[in-house]
Amino acid sequence: MLQKVEPARQKMADYTTPLVRNCWYVAALGSEIGRELKERTLLGKSVLMYRTEGGQPVIMQNRCPHRNFPLSKGRLDGDKVVCGYHGMNFDHKGNCVFMPSMAKAPTHVTIASYPVIEQGPLVWVWMGDPAKADPASVPQTPWLSAPDWKTVSGQFHVGTNYVAMHENLLDQTHFPILHSSTGIGTPEYSRATLEVRVVGDTVEQTRSLLNSPPPDIYGIPTRLTGRPVDRFSDAAFASPAWHVAHARIVNLEPREGEKREYRFTITHIYTPEHQNTIHYWWFNSRDCNIDDTAVDQYLRDASVKAYKEDVDALTWIQQEVEKESEPIEEASFAPDRPGIAMRKILLRLAAEEAAQDASMAA
Numbered sequence: 001m002l003q004k005v006e007p008a009r010q011k012m013a014d015y016t017t018p019l020v021r022n023c024w025y026v027a028a029l030g031s032e033i034g035r036e037l038k039e040r041t042l043l044g045k046s047v048l049m050y051r052t053e054g055g056q057p058v059i060m061q062n063r064c065p066h067r068n069f070p071l072s073k074g075r076l077d078g079d080k081v082v083c084g085y086h087g088m089n090f091d092h093k094g095n096c097v098f099m100p101s102m103a104k105a106p107t108h109v110t111i112a113s114y115p116v117i118e119q120g121p122l123v124w125v126w127m128g129d130p131a132k133a134d135p136a137s138v139p140q141t142p143w144l145s146a147p148d149w150k151t152v153s154g155q156f157h158v159g160t161n162y163v164a165m166h167e168n169l170l171d172q173t174h175f176p177i178l179h180s181s182t183g184i185g186t187p188e189y190s191r192a193t194l195e196v197r198v199v200g201d202t203v204e205q206t207r208s209l210l211n212s213p214p215p216d217i218y219g220i221p222t223r224l225t226g227r228p229v230d231r232f233s234d235a236a237f238a239s240p241a242w243h244v245a246h247a248r249i250v251n252l253e254p255r256e257g258e259k260r261e262y263r264f265t266i267t268h269i270y271t272p273e274h275q276n277t278i279h280y281w282w283f284n285s286r287d288c289n290i291d292d293t294a295v296d297q298y299l300r301d302a303s304v305k306a307y308k309e310d311v312d313a314l315t316w317i318q319q320e321v322e323k324e325s326e327p328i329e330e331a332s333f334a335p336d337r338p339g340i341a342m343r344k345i346l347l348r349l350a351a352e353e354a355a356q357d358a359s360m361a362a
Contacts, residue, residue: 012343013350014328015161015276015321019043020240020349022128024138025271026281027116029155030123033057037081039072041273043127047114048072052079057118058092059125061111071111120145122269122281128353139242143265143285150290152300156280156307160314162240162270163346165278167339168310169243169268170203170235178313182217182306196337201349203237203341211252217302218249221286221295222262228252237342240349243268262288276318282307 027042028049038049039062046062048071060081062071069085076082080089080097089098089105094113098105115126115133121144126133143149158165168174172194197204209231219225229252235245249262267283284303289295321328332340 011347012340013163013346014343015163015318017163017347018350018354019162019272019275020128020346020353022126022132022349022353023240024117024124024126024133025241026122026269026279027059027125027271028123029281030057030118030121033123035076037072037074037076039070040279042125042279043272044274045127046070047125048081049123050076050081052092054079056092057116057123058113059116059123060090060092060094060113063111064088065109065111129356139238141244141267141283144267144283148290149265149285149287150296151283151285152296152303153281153283154300154304154307155282156311157273158278158280158311158315159276160278160311160318161276162272162278163343164314164317165268165270165280165310166237166240166243166342166346168314169245170205170237170338170342171336172205172207172235173335178309179306182302182309194335194337196341198341198345201239201345203338203345204234205236205338206232206234208232214249217299217306218247218262218264220298221264221292222249222251222288223258224249224251224262237338237345240346241270243270259288262286276322280307280311 021043025042027047028040032038033049033051035051040047040049047059048062049057049059051057064071064083064085066083066086066088069083071081071083071090074082074084077089079092082089087100088096090111091097092113094111096105096107096109115130117124117135117138119138120141122141124138144151192207192209195206211228211230213219213226214222214224214229214231216225218231230250232248232250233245236243238244245266247264251258251260251262254260263286265285267285269281271279273279282303284299
């Protein structure tokens with residue numbers, strides 16, 4: 001079904017929709033945060049990241065409230081951050097505990113310190129209403145740390161918005177076109193029956209393709225290239241911060257020493273830097289041939305190539321729409337259902353936050 005976007009723009013999120021803040025986002029890999037002061041921009045806010053002497057990650061406002069000096073240009077004194085301009089000291093909770101030019105610390109001066117949870121290789125931060133930061137809602141990614149799984153990973157800085165990135169992943173019909181040289185998808189798979197479900201604030205989709213050779217991205221790691229398999233895939237917009245996809249490859253003619261089933265999990269993490277730039281981490285995990293370094297290298301190279309194609313395409317799209325002075329018209333079709341459902345969720349979540357902010361300000 002073809003839809004004109006002018007009425008649809010009022011019902012779906014796009015690159016102008018305010019960012020959803022009440023969500024756990026990845027601030028960094030755990031390996032990125034140490035005893036050095038590190039600056040990063042998350043959801044339009046410059047933050048400071050470091051670890052306490054006890055090893056706990058801290059994420060706080062980077063701007064000193066005195067004269068706006070970036071605290072990341074200061075230094076650590078134990079667990080205290082020392083501003084490099086006037087020497088104000090802040091503890092890990094954002095409280096000012098010392099100022100050299102004053103006999104008593106101005107304890108009424110504080111900076112934002114955000115809820116943080118480190119889980120596996122990821123450090124999650126809550127940039128919204130701290131009263132809503134439920135640790136139990138931090139996304140679970142056990143495959144990234146499980147000893148019987150192997151993961152290759154990477155990251156990009158992308159010149160687009162998270163709405164487009166999420167829709168790109170839910171739109172599997174582009175796989176055999178944009179990624180024709182990387183073995184990500186096949187025309188048969190893009191035409192396979194698509195089932196879509198909206199569950200709360202998530203969008204889930206499933207496809208299956210029976211008795212068909214797998215694409216290289218699965219055929220090479222499983223060593224089943226050119227052989228008939230059944231492929232069952234599911235993917236989900238899990239939150240504004242991440243997307244996860246699972247694939248189960250069933251070997252229809254297992255030979256001696258071969259497995260009957262092979263599993264893959266692809267994890268995509270998106271954290272907005274600003275409205276239309278994002279930090280993007282990806283993880284390609286498998287439960288087969290985990291000691292084969294050649295498979296590691298193939299999956300790393302193929303993933304980088306494919307995701308770079310996505311990054312380039314979405315950057316070009318963002319650049320194109322920003323050239324327009326009038327509202328953009330888009331055409332949507334039946335296979336776009338998952339993306340449209342996701343965009344409606346993001347619009348609703350953003351509207352709910354705006355209404356809450358307005359109510360608190362009144």
